[in-house]
Amino acid sequence: MAHSAIVLCGGLSSRMGRPKALLPWRGRTLVEHVVATLRTVVDDVVVVTSSELDLPRLDAVVVRDREPKLGPLSGLRDGLAAASNDLAFATATDAPFLSAGFVRTMLGFGRAAAPVVEGFVQPLSAVYPRALTTTADALIAAGRMRLLHLLEAADFRSVAADELPEVESTRNLNTPDEYLGAVRRDDPGARAQVELFGLMRTTSGAATIDVDAGTLGEILDRVQSDFPMLRLRAAGEVAKNILVSLNGQAFVRDASLPVGAGDCILLMDAAVGG
Amino acid sequence: MKTFAGFHGRYWRFDLGTGTGAYIPLDEAVLRRFLGGVGLGAWLLHRESPAGVDPLAPEAALVFAFSPLVGTPLTTSAKFAVVAKSPLTGMISDSLSSSHFAIHGKRMGVDAIVLVGACAQPSVLVDGALRPTDLWGRSSEEACAALAPYGTVAAIGVAGEHLVRYATISNDGRHAGRGGLGAVMGAKKLKAIVVRGEVRTELSDAPAVLAIAKDLSKRSFGPATAKYRELGTVGNLLAFNRLAALPTRNFQSGTFDQAAALSAEQLAPTRAKAKRSCASCTIGCEHIYAFGDAKSVRVEYENVFALGPLCGIGDPDAVLAASKRCDDLGLDTISAGGTIAFAMECAERGLIAGPRFGDAAGLMALLEDIAHRRGLGALLAEGSRRAAEAIGSGSIDFAPQVKGMELPGYEPRALQTMALGFAVGTRGADHNRSGAYELDFSDTVDRLKGSPEAARLAAGTEDRAALMDALILCKFLRGVFTDLYAESAAMLRAVTGWDVTAAELVATSARIVALKKAFNIREGWTPASDTLPKRFLSEGLPDGASKGALIPRERLQDMVRAYNRARGWTDDGWLPDTVYEELAL
Numbered sequence: 001m002a003h004s005a006i007v008l009c010g011g012l013s014s015r016m017g018r019p020k021a022l023l024p025w026r027g028r029t030l031v032e033h034v035v036a037t038l039r040t041v042v043d044d045v046v047v048v049t050s051s052e053l054d055l056p057r058l059d060a061v062v063v064r065d066r067e068p069k070l071g072p073l074s075g076l077r078d079g080l081a082a083a084s085n086d087l088a089f090a091t092a093t094d095a096p097f098l099s100a101g102f103v104r105t106m107l108g109f110g111r112a113a114a115p116v117v118e119g120f121v122q123p124l125s126a127v128y129p130r131a132l133t134t135t136a137d138a139l140i141a142a143g144r145m146r147l148l149h150l151l152e153a154a155d156f157r158s159v160a161a162d163e164l165p166e167v168e169s170t171r172n173l174n175t176p177d178e179y180l181g182a183v184r185r186d187d188p189g190a191r192a193q194v195e196l197f198g199l200m201r202t203t204s205g206a207a208t209i210d211v212d213a214g215t216l217g218e219i220l221d222r223v224q225s226d227f228p229m230l231r232l233r234a235a236g237e238v239a240k241n242i243l244v245s246l247n248g249q250a251f252v253r254d255a256s257l258p259v260g261a262g263d264c265i266l267l268m269d270a271a272v273g274g
Numbered sequence: 275m276k277t278f279a280g281f282h283g284r285y286w287r288f289d290l291g292t293g294t295g296a297y298i299p300l301d302e303a304v305l306r307r308f309l310g311g312v313g314l315g316a317w318l319l320h321r322e323s324p325a326g327v328d329p330l331a332p333e334a335a336l337v338f339a340f341s342p343l344v345g346t347p348l349t350t351s352a353k354f355a356v357v358a359k360s361p362l363t364g365m366i367s368d369s370l371s372s373s374h375f376a377i378h379g380k381r382m383g384v385d386a387i388v389l390v391g392a393c394a395q396p397s398v399l400v401d402g403a404l405r406p407t408d409l410w411g412r413s414s415e416e417a418c419a420a421l422a423p424y425g426t427v428a429a430i431g432v433a434g435e436h437l438v439r440y441a442t443i444s445n446d447g448r449h450a451g452r453g454g455l456g457a458v459m460g461a462k463k464l465k466a467i468v469v470r471g472e473v474r475t476e477l478s479d480a481p482a483v484l485a486i487a488k489d490l491s492k493r494s495f496g497p498a499t500a501k502y503r504e505l506g507t508v509g510n511l512l513a514f515n516r517l518a519a520l521p522t523r524n525f526q527s528g529t530f531d532q533a534a535a536l537s538a539e540q541l542a543p544t545r546a547k548a549k550r551s552c553a554s555c556t557i558g559c560e561h562i563y564a565f566g567d568a569k570s571v572r573v574e575y576e577n578v579f580a581l582g583p584l585c586g587i588g589d590p591d592a593v594l595a596a597s598k599r600c601d602d603l604g605l606d607t608i609s610a611g612g613t614i615a616f617a618m619e620c621a622e623r624g625l626i627a628g629p630r631f632g633d634a635a636g637l638m639a640l641l642e643d644i645a646h647r648r649g650l651g652a653l654l655a656e657g658s659r660r661a662a663e664a665i666g667s668g669s670i671d672f673a674p675q676v677k678g679m680e681l682p683g684y685e686p687r688a689l690q691t692m693a694l695g696f697a698v699g700t701r702g703a704d705h706n707r708s709g710a711y712e713l714d715f716s717d718t719v720d721r722l723k724g725s726p727e728a729a730r731l732a733a734g735t736e737d738r739a740a741l742m743d744a745l746i747l748c749k750f751l752r753g754v755f756t757d758l759y760a761e762s763a764a765m766l767r768a769v770t771g772w773d774v775t776a777a778e779l780v781a782t783s784a785r786i787v788a789l790k791k792a793f794n795i796r797e798g799w800t801p802a803s804d805t806l807p808k809r810f811l812s813e814g815l816p817d818g819a820s821k822g823a824l825i826p827r828e829r830l831q832d833m834v835r836a837y838n839r840a841r842g843w844t845d846d847g848w849l850p851d852t853v854y855e856e857l858a859l
Contacts, residue, residue, distance in 0.1 A: 197513040199505055201539045231497065241497035243715055248517050248819030251717045268513045269501040271753055272715050273705065 001087075003107045005038040006079030007031065008072055008124065009093035010050040010065040015175050017257045018246065019053055020094040023179060024260040026186070028056075031093045035060050038091075041103045044084045047093075048075040072124065073145050077136035080128060087111075092124045094173040096182055102169035112154035117161050117170050123147035125170040129154060176215055176258035183213050183260050190261035194223055198269040200242070203229050216244065217255030219265060232267070243268040279478040280342035280769040281305050285318065286384040290462050291332055291391030293404050300385055306772060307858075310341030312368040313744035313786040314386055315357030316793060319366065320859050322388050325796050329361040329454075330437060330461035332392035338428070338467070340380040341746045342769050345474060347487040349494050350748035352376045352554035360453035361461075362439040362609065362657050363678040363702045365794045365803075367453025370706070370743060371428075372552035373446035375469060378426040383473035393463040396435075400424045400468040409465050410435060413602045414444035417466050425470030431604020433645040434460035438655040440609035440680075444601070447572065448552065451606045453679060453701055454657075478771030486765055490754070494556045498753030503549075505538045506561035507575035510683070512537035515583075517721075518818030519688035521681065522583040523631050524615035525674050525809060528685045529818040532588025536578050541590055557750050565594035571601070576705075579683030580611025584674075585618060586631030596637055603645040609657060612680030614640050616658040616673050617650065625667050626650070671808035677702035686810050688820035689714040690724030694732050694833045698804050698847070700790040706749065709735035722823045726836030733840045737783040744786055759783075784841070788853050791843075801846040804834050 009021035009031055016023070021031035028036075031047065035058050038045050045060035050068045063082045067074045076090055087110065089103050106113055106127050114126035128150065135153045139145070161167045173179045183190050190213040201207055204227040211219050220232040231239050238244055238253045245266040246252050246259070259265060276283045283302070288295035300314075308317045315337045322335035336358045343351035354376040360367035379387065389399075396410035398421060409417045409429075417429035427445060434441035434456030441456030442449040450456075477483050501509050511533060514520040518528030534540055541563060547570050551558035563573045577597040587593055600607045614629075614637055621628040628650050629636020643651025653661050658680055662673035674681045679702025686693035695708030705711065710732040714721035719728045738758055742749055745762060755761050759776035766774045791799070811830065814822045838847045 195516065197516065198509040198539065199501055202505065202542060207539075239497075241500065245517065249722070250720070251715060253717050266513070266516060268715075269505075269509060270715075271498060271501040271750070272510060272513075273507070273709065273711060273749070 002085045003042045004083035004085040004088040004130070005042040005045045005103070006076060006083060006088050006090040007034055007038070007045060007047045007060070007093050008075045008079065008090065009053065009055070010048055010068045010075045011092070016173070016179065017176060017254050018250070018252075020173065021049070021053060021055060023094075023258070024262045025096050027262060030096060032056055032058060034091065034093055034095055034098055037098050037100055038089070038103060040100045041107070042089065046079045046082045048079045070140060071145050073136060073140060073147055073150065076128065076147065076150070077133055077140065080130050080133045080136065083130050086130050087127060088130060089127050090124060092172055095125070095169060095171070096173065096186070097166070097168040097171055099166040099169050101165040102167070105164055106159065109157050109159065112151055112156035113159050114151050114156050115159045115161065115164055115167065115170055117167060121148055121151065121158070122170045123151055124172070126151060126156070176256050179258045179260065180214060187261060192219065192259045192261065192263045192265065194219065194265045194267060196267050200230055200267050200269070213260050213263070215255060216252065216257040216259055216265065219259055220255070241270050243270050243272070276302070278302055278770045278772060279476045281310070282380070282383050282385050282473070282475060284384055285386035285388055286382065287322070287388045287390065288399065288402075289391040290389055290393045290397070290399070290404065290464060295402055297384070305385070306774070307782065308786060308789065309744035309782060310344070310385060311339055311353070311355040311370070311744040311746035312357065312740065313782070313789070314341075315339035315355045315368055316366060316786065316789045318386055318388055319357050319359070320789070320793055322390060323359055327359060329359040329364065329458055332462065333390065334359055334458060334461075336389040336455070336458050336462065337386055338379060339386040340376055340384075341744065342766065343745050343747065344376045344380045346477065346483055346769060347554070348483070348747070348765060349487065349491045349554060349556040350552070350751055351746065352552055353746040353748065354379060355743065355746065356443055356450040356455045358455050358458045359797060360455070360679070360701065361437070361457045362454040364797055365677055365701060365799065366790050367455055367701050368743070368790070369450035369452050369455055370746065371443070371445055371448045371450040372555070372748070373448055374426045374553050375428050375445040377553060378471065379469040380475070381471035381473055382469055383471055387467070389462060389464065389467075392461065396463050396465055398466040398468065399464060407465050414604045415602060418444065421466055421468050425468040427466050427468050429466035430456040430459050431602060431645070433604040435465075436645060436647045436655065437461055438605065438644060438647070439657045439660070440606040440613070442604045442606050444604060446552070449601070452608065452704070454606070456604050477769055479768045482768035483765070486768060490751075491556045493754045494751060496754065499557045499750055502557055502559040502750045505542060506559055506573060508538040508541070508561070508573050508578050510575040511578060512539055514683070516819065517688060518815055518820035519685045520583055521579065521674075521683055521685045523586045524584060524619040524672060525681070525685065526619070527817060528688050528815045528820050530583035530588070533583060535588050536582045536590055536593060545590070555748065557748065559750055563594055565591050565598070569595070569598065571598040573597070576683055577607040580608045581637065584611045584615040584683070585637055587634050587637060589634055592634035592637070596634075596641060599638060599641050603641060605641065605645060608682050609680040610641060610644065612674045613644075613654045613658045613661060616661065616669075617654055619672060620665055620669055625665050625669060673807060675703060676806060677803050679703050684711050685815070685820070686806060687815050687823040687825055689721050690825055691719050691721070691728045691732050693724055693806060693810065693825055693830065694729060694837060695736070697806050697830060697834055698837055700787070700794055707736060707739050707743070708732065709739055709749070709752070722820055724825060724829055724833050726832045729833055729836035730840040733837055736787055737780070740786040741779055741783040744782070785857065787841070788849060789857055792849055792854065792857055792859065795849060804847055806830060
């Protein structure tokens with residue numbers, strides 16, 4: 001029997017400080033990793049995202065969450081509406097340890113089903129019938145926004161942890177600490193890169209530096225420790241005289257920002273122009 | 275009787291046609307409302323330049339405006355503005371230059387010099403009188419040297435004599451570079467103006483001025499100016515390349531594969547010969563590099579970008595030689611590089627015969643031909659917009675200009691708040707009157723996705739620039755200020771004795787921006803002028819960290835509308851009656 005999968009990545013990632021879908025994981029972005037894992041099990045993957053997020057090219061149908069402020073129920077509703085098959089496994093994008101065996105087992109129940117781990121139902125590692133789209137609309141209209149309500153409306157099958165392989169598939173990452181902990185456990189040698197420009201390059205004599213993955217603050221502290229002539233930090237913050245770009249894209253200043261394996265931090269002189 | 279300090283309270287109006295000059299009083303109210311520099315210069319242009327005048331006609335006014343801070347010990351204050359209707363854009367051009375000309379010009383006992391009319395034959399203006407000159411045909415540097423015994427000199431090069439629409443005016447090794455003011459001077463057959471005098475303005479509170487000056491000088495040695503001091507602006511180049519924001523091959527790409535060879539990081543260790551600074555400056559941003567056979571040139575990012583990556587040229591000797599040649603001929607490097615890069619793309623597309631990207635010898639030959647208006651150079655002397663109109667075949671879509679002025683070295687698709695600044699700029703694509711790129715280089719906006727929300731902030735960078743350009747202070751100081759408006763008010767209080775506040779200066783800066791817009795409206799501006807070339811709206815960047823970025827037309831329109839609203843103008847950008855009433859022109 002053919003199945004679908006839905007990946008929700010429309011969240012704000014506010015605690016993480018950067019979009020969780022785009023966190024590096026095993027040489028690609030987290031959303032690419034999750035989609036690739038799901039594609040080994042299901043026929044079609046629907047990624048539901050916000051209009052602000054630019055995702056990499058994916059082997060999936062990408063739909064924009066019509067009402068992102070309504071939370072995951074709205075995104076799931078949009079995902080179910082775009083799914084090709086009657087039954088869909090739904091996950092958040094921040095599921096780095098999601099396994100094909102786990103997904104296959106969950107879909108094997110053939111009905112609405114959700115794991116219960118340490119006493120908590122995990123609605124973002126669960127199976128939903130596509131027919132629940134209208135129920136989701138009704139719940140949204142009634143202001144009942146919890147995914148659990150949708151599962152309950154479908155009389156879902158509770159799945160105990162000991163019925164499941166690789167129950168870590170349900171683990172999500174919400175904070176820099178959780179992400180970096182997962183990175184270090186997955187690859188203790190995970191490295192990021194720092195590129196220096198302008199005065200920082202001429203005064204340090206270094207163009208690129210390999211560093212351990214960590215928070216931006218940890219990485220700047222490490223570079224400054226190796227090159228004491230640089231002024232990268234001030235009172236625990238990123239020094240005003242430098243600009244920091246993450247992978248040449250966003251400019252960032254939050255010292256708690258997680259920097260993962262393969263990320264590249266560009267350090268530039270703040271005085272731009274002329 | 276003048277009751278305020280820092281100003282002379284008059285300007286000198288000299289008619290080059292009749293050879294006569296007159297001192298004309300300036301009301302305190304005008305000076306307080308528009309200050310000096312570009313503010314006073316724009317006000318004088320409204321007054322002295324007839325509506326609809328041909329920028330190269332004798333009736334067109336050419337204004338040299340000083341400022342209340344010139345002559346004080348405040349660092350970087352030795353600056354002046356040159357203001358005229360631009361022969362390149364048909365709009366206002368307000369260009370800044372620095373150093374001794376500002377100090378000695380103001381010591382003539384005037385706050386501005388306004389030149390009208392035209393000389394009957396090539397002449398120089400010395401000690402208030404015209405003299406026929408045999409310096410016509412010589413470089414601006416030679417003219418400045420020849421006239422140095424008489425005072426401080428601002429002169430045009432050969433390009434100005436030949437009315438190249440982006441010719442410069444040069445003084446003290448610096449240049450009023452953008453908008454073709456050298457052509458305005460050339461049309462008046464004035465090779466040079468020499469200033470000298472001994473009339474100083476008093477300071478209202480000299481000890482306070484000195485204290486502020488000492489504090490500002492001290493802060494100017496800090497990290498906020500370290501890049502300019504130690505590396506110069508060419509320190510931008512490699513970082514811009516990494517961000518795919520380095521305009522390359524006429525804006526066909528944001529990355530240049532030979533960028534490293536032109537970077538300060540690579541060139542400075544082997545080529546840096548000396549550092550210099552303008553008069554009254556503690557920053558010292560001028561970096562002199564060696565090239566060729568024992569030659570040297572002042573290196574700036576804009577020169578290197580425009581004559582290097584933009585033309586597909588990566589040989590540092592060739593780029594530095596071209597930069598030096600532009601200085602000698604009196605050509606704006608940005609417009610020269612932009613127009614030649616445009617021609618190179620036209621040649622590659624088979625629209626014209628001419629050098630192609632990477633042809634350094636072709637670049638050098640074209641600079642000569644442009645300055646002398648020979649062959650293809652005669653067409654390119656008109657700038658990329660007019661050249662595209664003549665070439666046709668849709669080439670206007672990739673002519674790298676806004677309102678006729680060529681873009682500086684900030685790829686707008688990769689820096690989309692700056693793109694808004696380019697689109698609405700009163701003198702065309704401009705990185706000195708809008709500092710919106712500062713927002714793109716911050717965590718405030720998404721540089722690859724411009725938004726209307728950034729428009730108010732972009733307008734704020736224009737306002738701050740307008741204040742600095744009216745005071746006048748170097749923008750390399752901007753990172754030094756904690757509160758530009760409050761600190762500027764303190765300076766002005768001490769210099770002039772006015773009870774000026776930060777809030778008053780906020781209003782003053784917005785007024786100056788509106789004043790320039792009012793001039794453009796008078797000269798034919800329409801909302802359609804505030805846009806970007808089609809290339810930026812329809813072609814995604816092909817590679818690098820900004821790959822795929824473009825600015826959909828609707829996005830740009832939304833940003834422009836938000837900008838106009840933030841300024842209190844109509845959605846289309848017209849000035850409401852209340853603004854005209856406030857300007858009291």
